[in-house]
């Protein structure tokens with residue numbers, strides 16, 4: 001099983017916030033989470049983690065699940 005470095009999490013702008021903000025009912029309700037992610041100093045590490053670990057739910061690194069699926073598809077095509 002792969003192990004991921006998640007030490008960046010402690011510096012996330014989402015620390016202490018309601019997790020429901022980052023796990024909305026659907027991808028169309030991600031605006032608040034994405035706004036918070038835009039201010040986050042570990043956004044890139046967070047997004048890379050979510051892509052590498054294939055996180056299927058929630059907003060990570062400013063990207064919704066739908067957006068991450070798109071990024072993975074594009075990445076596969078480029079590779």
Ligand code: SF4
Pocket residue numbers: 009011012013014015022036037040041042043044046047059060061062
């Ligand atoms: S990018 Fe967003 S989800 Fe990731 S740690 Fe920062 S605030 Fe949290």
